[in-house]
Amino acid sequence: MGDIISIVGPTGCGKTTLINDIELFATKNTPSERTILINDEPVPEDFTFDPSKHPIALISQHTNFLSDLPVGDFLRIHAKVRGADNVDTIIEETLDFANQLTGESINRLTGMTELSGGQTRSLLIADAVIIGNSPIILLDEIENAGIHRTKALELLKKYDKIFVFVTHDSRIALLSDFRIIMKNGSMEKMIITGPEERRAAMELKKIDDVMLEFRRLIRAGEEITDEIFNSQIKNLAYSN
Amino acid sequence: MKLIIFAGPPTCGKTTVIRQVIKRILTKNLKPSFIKIDVLFADEDETIAKDFGIPTRKIYSGELCPDHCNVVVLDEAVEWAEKQGSDFLFVETAGLCLRCSPYVENSLGIVVLESTSGMNLPRKIGPMLTLADIAVITKIDLISQAEREVFRYRVLEAAKEITVVESNALYGIGIDPIVRKIIDSKEVELPMFLRGNPPVGTCTICVGKKEIGAKNHFGVLRTMDQDLFYVGE
Ligand SMILES: Nc1ncnc2c1ncn2[C@@H]1O[C@H](COP(=O)(O)OP(=O)(O)OP(=O)(O)O)[C@@H](O)[C@H]1O
Ligand SMILES: Nc1nc2c(ncn2[C@@H]2O[C@H](COP(=O)(O)OP(=O)(O)O)[C@@H](O)[C@H]2O)c(=O)[nH]1
Ligand SMILES: [Mg+2]
Ligand SMILES: [Mg+2]
Numbered sequence: 001m002g003d004i005i006s007i008v009g010p011t012g013c014g015k016t017t018l019i020n021d022i023e024l025f026a027t028k029n030t031p032s033e034r035t036i037l038i039n040d041e042p043v044p045e046d047f048t049f050d051p052s053k054h055p056i057a058l059i060s061q062h063t064n065f066l067s068d069l070p071v072g073d074f075l076r077i078h079a080k081v082r083g084a085d086n087v088d089t090i091i092e093e094t095l096d097f098a099n100q101l102t103g104e105s106i107n108r109l110t111g112m113t114e115l116s117g118g119q120t121r122s123l124l125i126a127d128a129v130i131i132g133n134s135p136i137i138l139l140d141e142i143e144n145a146g147i148h149r150t151k152a153l154e155l156l157k158k159y160d161k162i163f164v165f166v167t168h169d170s171r172i173a174l175l176s177d178f179r180i181i182m183k184n185g186s187m188e189k190m191i192i193t194g195p196e197e198r199r200a201a202m203e204l205k206k207i208d209d210v211m212l213e214f215r216r217l218i219r220a221g222e223e224i225t226d227e228i229f230n231s232q233i234k235n236l237a238y239s240n
Numbered sequence: 241m242k243l244i245i246f247a248g249p250p251t252c253g254k255t256t257v258i259r260q261v262i263k264r265i266l267t268k269n270l271k272p273s274f275i276k277i278d279v280l281f282a283d284e285d286e287t288i289a290k291d292f293g294i295p296t297r298k299i300y301s302g303e304l305c306p307d308h309c310n311v312v313v314l315d316e317a318v319e320w321a322e323k324q325g326s327d328f329l330f331v332e333t334a335g336l337c338l339r340c341s342p343y344v345e346n347s348l349g350i351v352v353l354e355s356t357s358g359m360n361l362p363r364k365i366g367p368m369l370t371l372a373d374i375a376v377i378t379k380i381d382l383i384s385q386a387e388r389e390v391f392r393y394r395v396l397e398a399a400k401e402i403t404v405v406e407s408n409a410l411y412g413i414g415i416d417p418i419v420r421k422i423i424d425s426k427e428v429e430l431p432m433f434l435r436g437n438p439p440v441g442t443c444t445i446c447v448g449k450k451e452i453g454a455k456n457h458f459g460v461l462r463t464m465d466q467d468l469f470y471v472g473e
Contacts, residue, residue, distance in 0.1 A: 023385070029413055051389045058385045067387050068358045077390045127386045 004157075006173045007166045009182035015166040016061065018182065019138040022164075023058040024048075032185060052083050056136045057128035061144070063117035071095070071115075071123070072108030079131050090131060097126035097155060101147045118146035125152060129159055136162045143169040150212070171208050174201035206236055241322055243314075243428045247333045247342050247368050248352035249361075253378035254332050255284050256409040257352055257418070262292050264412075264419045265328065273326040275299065275317050278334045279306050295324040306334035310342045311434060318428060328422065341367035343435040348425040350374045350418070355383050355391050355406075362391075362398040370399045371436045374421055381408040 007015045017032050025043040026034045036043060046053050067074055075094055079087045091108070099105040101122040106115060115123065121142070128137050137156075142165060143149050153175065156163055165172050173179050174197055181189040193201075210232050217224065246254045258274070265272050273295040276284040285296035297320065301309035310333055321329035333342045343349030351372035353361060356379050362369060369375060375395050380388055392404050403421065407414030444457040454461040458472040 024413060027416075029416065030411055051392065060384060062382075062384050065387060066356050066358070066383055067390065068360065069390075074359075074386075074390055077393055078386055081389050081393050124384055124386060132386070 003162045004176040005162070005164045006176040006179040007164065007182060008168070008173050008179055009188075013182045014185035015182055016140055017185065018187070019058060019140060019164060019166055020060075023056050023138060051081055055134055056138060057132040057134040058138045059121070059124045059128055059140060059142070061140045062124075063120050065112040065115060065120055067112040069112055070108060071106055071110050071112055074112055075108075075127065075131060078127060082131055082133065084131065094123075094126045094130045097130060098122040100155060101125065101152050116146075122147050125156075129156065129161070134161070136164070138164045138166075140166045141168065143167060143172065150208075171201065171204055174198070174204065210235055241318055241326070241428055242328045242422070242425050243318060243331070243344060243347035243432075244328060244350065244422055244425065245331045245333065245343050245347050246350045246352060247372070248335045249354075249357070249365070250335060252335070252352045252354040252357070253376075253407075253409045254335065254352045257350075257376055257378065257407065257415070258284075258330055258332055259288065259291070260409055260412040260415040261419055261422065262288065262294065262330070264415060265422070266292060266294075268423075270328065270423070271324075271326045272328040272330055273297075273321045273324050274330045274332070275321075276332045277301060277306055277310050277313075279336070284332060295321070295326065301334070305337065305340075307337045307340035307342055314344065315430065315432060318430070318432070335368070338364065338366050338368060340438060341371045341436060343371050343373075344428065345433045345435050346426045346428045347432075347435075348373050348422060349435065350376060352376045352378060353395065354379045355388060359391060359394050362394040367436055369395070369402070372399065372402060374403045374405060374418060375399065376409075376414070376418060377404065377406045378409045380406045380414075381410070 007018060009015055014032065017030070021030050021032055021034045022036055024030065025036045025048055026032070028035055047055065072091060075091045076087055079090050084090045095106060095108070098119070102119050104116070104119065106119050106123060125139070125142070128134065142152060149169070149172070153172065165176065167173055174193060176193060178190055178192045180187050181191065213232055214224065217228065222228070246258060248254050262272055262274070274285065274288050275296070276282045276298045278298065279301050282298050285298040288294065289296040297317070299309065299313055314331070317331065318329060341349070349372040351369050351374070353369070353375060355377050377391060377395065388406060392406065395402065395404055405414050405417050409415070444459055449457060454463050460468055460470055462468050
């Protein structure tokens with residue numbers, strides 16, 4: 001298993017800017033005027049000029065595609081660019097991954113521009129992990145896309161990569177190996193997730209699962225009766 | 241004199257890229273001048289003169305095809321820039337015609353394409369792309385990384401030898417490699433020649449014959465089913 005790192009901080013503190021800088025290998029040429037080094041060294045030029053050598057995939061906050069191509073054609077070209085040899089299997093695997101995160105499934109013939117916000121994010125994540133196969137994956141607010149985020153975390157953990165999550169979600173933050181706290185555009189502090197926080201994370205997970213279950217019920221058109229409410233709340237070992 | 245010709249569809253970001261380039265050229269104490277060629281309206285010359293204090297001109301092609309206009313005025317433009325004591329002449333073309341290309345031998349041809357314009361754009365714009373030296377892909381801040389890679393592939397598929405540069409031109413990301421290419425480019429020599437082959441024949445429509453139908457025209461023609469044929473001397 002790889003590393004999971006979270007970046008947290010209030011809205012507008014510069015989280016997205018930081019991961020964009022990392023992906024672009026900023027050299028004082030972005031609004032932050034940051035320089036990105038790899039192991040204290042400047043970044044080799046072919047990382048920026050040859051996409052197949054680029055070690056970082058970025059899944060931005062974008063929730064729509066602009067490409068006027070069917071999903072299958074798009075993935076085929078991207079797999080080719082990334083030097084895959086068994087293109088068909090890889091496309092299959094990518095769609096399969098994406099479809100585990102969405103409600104309505106995506107197929108090869110769907111136009112990229114027809115996908116919903118959640119479908120778009122799901123496909124971007126699957127594409128970055130499987131087709132991009134980049135060792136480092138940066139994800140901006142994975143929780144805000146209406147996708148199945150716990151399922152996403154679970155699937156992602158199977159891959160041996162460094163994941164960097166920009167997140168406002170306490171559960172994702174506490175499941176990380178460490179988190180970077182940002183303020184006023186810079187990295188202020190780093191906290192390694194210790195045993196106490198891990199225990200807290202387990203408890204929060206229960207509350208979160210209950211919230212997710214309510215969400216599922218509401219989405220499925222259920223009414224929340226006293227009976228349903230009480231049976232769910234029991235899972236938290238509280239009662240009312 | 242180094243002649244740098246920028247082409248690309250309207251609103252693709254030509255002016256934004258040029259402004260970022262000029263900013264960097266000036267910090268190296270080099271002397272650029274700028275010409276905008278357009279059909280009916282342009283104000284780039286005024287804003288660039290005001291913001292950077294460099295010599296600028298605009299040329300309206302009016303009745304003339306703007307690429308045609310480019311061909312007939314460019315020698316005078318280079319002489320003008322020489323008189324201004326410039327090292328570089330940047331030309332922003334109107335970027336309308338998809339059959340011609342404005343690049344000149346020994347100039348540096350830069351085509352600007354916006355990444356938001358759809359995956360078929362590189363296949364549609366012909367010599368404006370295939371005869372260029374550099375393709376600058378702008379507005380990468382508006383699309384996903386995966387789409388960027390696929391768009392770049394489509395550009396390279398249409399123009400195999402081209403140098404691709406991806407840019408968020410608003411912030412000047414990706415501009416430095418363009419500036420390096422510009423500084424390393426060749427000096428133009430007079431007389432100058434258009435790069436590549438212009439469209440076939442002399443166009444009777446361009447010279448004002450409005451009747452529809454091959455029988456009303458001369459030069460290189462075709463009908464619905466017949467391939468190219470020639471009528472005339
Ligand atoms: N280090 C920095 N120096 C200068 N400007 C910065 C810096 N970091 C961020 N900014 C600017 O601050 C603004 C907000 O930054 P950003 O979008 O990265 O915030 P965020 O933390 O992702 O917010 P949100 O949680 O709302 O997504 C942007 O305009 C960005 O250019
Ligand atoms: N988001 C974004 N907008 C851009 C970029 N480049 C140009 N623009 C915007 O696109 C519009 C047209 O740009 P302009 O340079 O005038 O295009 P021109 O007609 O080709 O000269 C302007 O509103 C620019 O601010 C870019 O890289 N990213
Ligand atoms: Mg953000
Ligand atoms: Mg312009």
